[in-house]
Structure formats: structure tokens, C-alpha cells
Amino acid sequence: MTITANTQYVITANDLYDGEVVFWQSPDAWSYLLSDSYVFDDKDDASDNLGRARPDQVVGAYLIDVDIDANDQITPTHLREAIRASGPSNYFHGKQSDRKTISLADRLSPQKGT
């Protein structure tokens, strides 16, 4: 997908203890839900906070590109991140079932796109 001028950023990682995908909310606070995550407009700002991710809490923190739609829904621009945010496509497992978050199928349905 083309990266547009209004690309925004979310910090993500995996929780050290259980391995689950987490999203940065505020310093030292991580959420299991993409919908809780803090969305950065500025990449440098995001990178600064990324650098402060605590290695005794999370593993492998990095930035992902997201879009925000008219309903304020955060959508990762890349499929891989959509799968991380919801769960796999072969079973209704992961966040889509455990955390009752938006399902992968809904994230991938066409009306969610541009």
C-alpha cells in the first residue's frame, strides 16, 4: 500500500511473559488492544518513545504504520499487523476471541479499505 503523507504510527511489541501482542498506550503502559494504542502523528516522537520501551516488559518493540478512518478506527496498513492485532485466519483464536476485539475477517473486509 502506498504510504501517504498522513501515515500515522503505533508502537507495538510482544509481552515478555506470555508473548501476546501489545500496543503502547503511555510510558510503561501497554494494552492488548490496538484500539487502546496511542497514535503518533510524528515519526520522530514515536521513535523516541520506542527507544524507551522497557526490555523487562516487552520484546522486540517496533513502529507500525496505521490509518485512522472516519469512525476513529485504527487500521494497520499491512496485513501482517492486521493479523497480529486480531488473530490468525484459520481459527477464531487470539485477540478476536480472547479479547473480543474486531475479527480478522472484519479487518480485511473491503469496506474497511480506502
Next chain:
Amino acid sequence: MYQYSPFDHDYIRQRVRIFREQVDRRIAGVLTEDEFKPLRLQNGVYLQLHAYMLRVAIPYGTLNSRQMRQLAMIADKWDRGYGHFTTRQNIQFNWTKLKDVGDILDALADVEMHAIQTSGNCIRNVTADHFAGAAKDEIEDPRITAELLRQWSTGHPEFAFLPRKFKIAVTGADHDRAVTAFHDIGIGIVKNANGATGYKVIIGGGLGRTPIIGSVLQEFLPKADLLPYLESVLHIYNRYGRRDNKYKARIKILVQELGIDQTRAEIDAHFESIKDRFQDVPEHIMARINAGFAPPDFAQAAAYDLHHDLTVSPAFAAWAENSVMAHRDDRHVMISISLKTPGDTPGDASADQMRVMADLAERFAYDEIRISHEQNVILPHVPKQHVAELYRGLQAAGLASANIGQISDIIACPGMDYCALATARSVPIAQDIARRFGDIKTERQIGPLKIKISGCINACGHHHVGHIGILGLDRAGVENYQITLGGDGTEDAAIGDRTGPGFAADALLPAIETILDTYVEHRLNADEHFLACYRRIGLTPFKKALYPSKQKTAA
């Protein structure tokens, strides 16, 4: 099967204790992730997209019912009620938590299993023909050699930090079901002109981003020379293998750079220098290993004619046609259980299914279970008189798909639904293909066909050796699938030819249909199977059908 010695037991328990301490130190913040990662990988713990993944070794794919039940228990207690059997005859649990891994490893140790050397730059689980000890065309049970190699390579200090991972496969039969031409080392048990048994050694094969068919290093290696000879191979690899570039670090690249003759000269020179110092494997150790693989007493089973059972039930007959194979003892058969029910995830078994297979193996099959690299389960020795009852047991558990060796018996790696390295999904592609073409009528019409799917260039799904290979790539954030045709992982090893530009996910099923139609149109008759037809007519007719004109080429 091989039983652990007291030494094996102590060693495994000690490794679990050490790993528990490492986890504690990681959680306490004493170890950084960079320090901890190689330690967890040495114990089979990966971090994947949604969770930690634990890869458990199933040496040469052999399990008994007690072990299978324990895997089911682990799946229920610490995972989500299922496990994924891999192309390396291992099992992966996709949803483990780091804090539980110590307990899982102890539960594995209870049944003589572990996750050591399932990752990292070491000698990995040695794989073998899944019909070992049962196949008609077998010279010798390859698991005896595989177990010897396991004992030699486990914890061997010189091989703990190789330039890259190292995979060995062993076959003891004429027909190569262990894909030996595509391993770092492939070993075939052969007989020479004098009738002596020895090893044909193939080196430098591999899949991944640089697929290469292995070269013959030795046509006939005397049995007694195996360990010093392989030690020499590893020594040369350790010395000259590239450590500067991960993508050039496998031994296949070294063999390409040196050439097979130079490679052989280097190995032979080292072998000459060490072979006298190398002690023969003590007889009592060899005797222990041999005893571990003594076949069941086949004479217990009565002679039985399956013919009558087959005429009674057409469904049973359809299943038996693909799932039941001749055994070396004619009172027995070998049975393949498909983990590929169309619509399901290839290689996945639920905990309940694992327990059913364990029960059936215990009741009807001398308690022996195998995992095949094609991600199916094998009962290698089944008395013919029990086949019909065993079938009913499988059927009740949703394990009686009649598709072994057919279109819907697809190998697929976990792909982007789970794997951190993936560039595209593979499981939904396998599901779509199996749903679309997996009905008995279509499968009968098409005949034997191997479709193999990988979710990235690493090729865990063996796509290069699929009759139809599918490789999932990322094209500007969108999944795109490249197709190869004519690959073959057997003794007639071939790497598939790329058809041309890849296909978007929604154009892939029509492309597969076009390939199948082209095959049916060109085959001499229904007995000319896909691969034979492809070898005769080549890529051109398929290319023409897939890309009728450049303008219309799929995105």
C-alpha cells in the same frame, strides 16, 4: 522404539532445570533479550506473531501412544487444544507462554521427549523415512542410523555453533521418502556389489532461497566409517563455512563454492587424519540401539484377506485405496492417516484426535506411530484383520479423509497467520485449494499430485519440490503467489520451474484450475500422472494457458 538410558534422563532433566533458571533471570531483568534469545532457541522456544511457539523434537518421526497422549495433554493444558505437525516430523505448539515452558518441558521429559536442537545453528532433529521398518523396499531400518546420529550429535560441543543450521535425513529404502537430496546431508542405506551394507552420502542439498539438489559425496561408505566421516564433514564446514553472511552460510553454498571434488578432497583428508583415533561405537551401545528398533513379532498376526471388507463399504474402499499400503509382512499393511481434511489446517491435529490415534495405535498397531514430513500420521504396522475396525475409529474422529497423495493432501507451512518471517499466508490458500478440488470425483480424475505451499522464501513448505509449488510473497503490502511446476523430492529430485509472474490471492484458484485443465488436456491417458506429464510436455503449454497474453496477465 529407543528407550532413554539413565544418562539421557538426567541430561534432559538438567537441561530443563537450567532453562527454568534462564527464564527466571530473563524475567528478573538480569538477562537481556539479546542474551536470552539464543538460550530459548536452544530449547525450541521461538517468538512468533501471537505468542511463543514451542517446537518439540520427534526423533525420526517416531512416537508411541503414551507420548502422543502427552502431546494431547500439553495441547489441552498449555495451548489451545491442538498441535501442528511440521515438515521436519516435529510438532509445534503455537500459543505457549514463556512462564509455562519449564512445565511443558518437564511434561515432555516424563515421556522421553524434549525440544533440544529444534532451533539454532546446530545439528537438528535427524529425520527418516516414515515407513521405516515396515516398507517392502527397505534394505535396513534407517532409524538405527538416525538414532546413532542423534546420540553422536546431541550436545556435541564442536557442533554447537555451526555457521548455520544443519539437517540430516536418512532413508533405508530404494524409493526416497525422506527427501535426502534436499538436506545438508542425505544418507541412503545401500548394498554394494559384494552384498555389504553401507551408506550413500549426499551433501549440500537444500531448499530456501537457493534451492540446490545435493551432490553425491560417497557412493558407498562402509558402515563403520559413518561417524568419523560425518565428523570430518562437519569439521570442514565449521572451518570453511561462511559466517559473514547468513544467506551464504549453509553447507550447500560451501559445496557450490569449492565444487564437489574439492569438498570431497578436503573431507577425505581430514577423515584420514582422524579415523584411527576414532573409536568404533561400542558394541553394547549398538546392541542397545538395535534392540530399540526390533520389529514387533509379525507372526502373531493371522493371515487375513482384506478383499471382503473392501467390497462391503465403498467409503472404506475409497479410503483404503490411498491410505493403505503394502507392508513387508503380508499379514500387515501400513496406514497413512490424513491430517488434511479439506477445509482444515494441514498438519494440525486436535488433542482429541491425538488421543484417538494413540488409542488406535495401542489397540491395533503395536503402539507405533510416525509423523511424516508430509504432515500426516502413519501407523506403520497394522494387522490386516484390524484395518476395517481401525478405519471406523478414524472416521468417528474426523480422521478418515481419503486424500493421501491427492490434490488436497497439501503441505503448507504456518505462513503469515503465525510465522514472524512470513511474507504471505499459506494456510488459507491450502484450505481454498482443498475445498475447491478436494472432492473425491475431482481427485480421482486428477490422480496423484503433490501441492506444497510456503509463506516465504525459506521454503519450510517445500514448495520447490511440489509437483505444483506455491510461494507466497509480499508485493507492496499485498499477498502475491508464485507458482512452480515439476518439482520432485524423491530419488528423481527436481526443482520446480517458475511459471512466470505471480498471482494475487483471488487469482490463484483460477490459475490452479488452469494448470489442472492443461494437464488433463495433454495427458496421454489417466495413468500418466501430473508429474510424468509435466516431464514430457514441459512448461510451455502451462505458460501459454496461464498467461494468454501479456496484457491480460494477472496483477
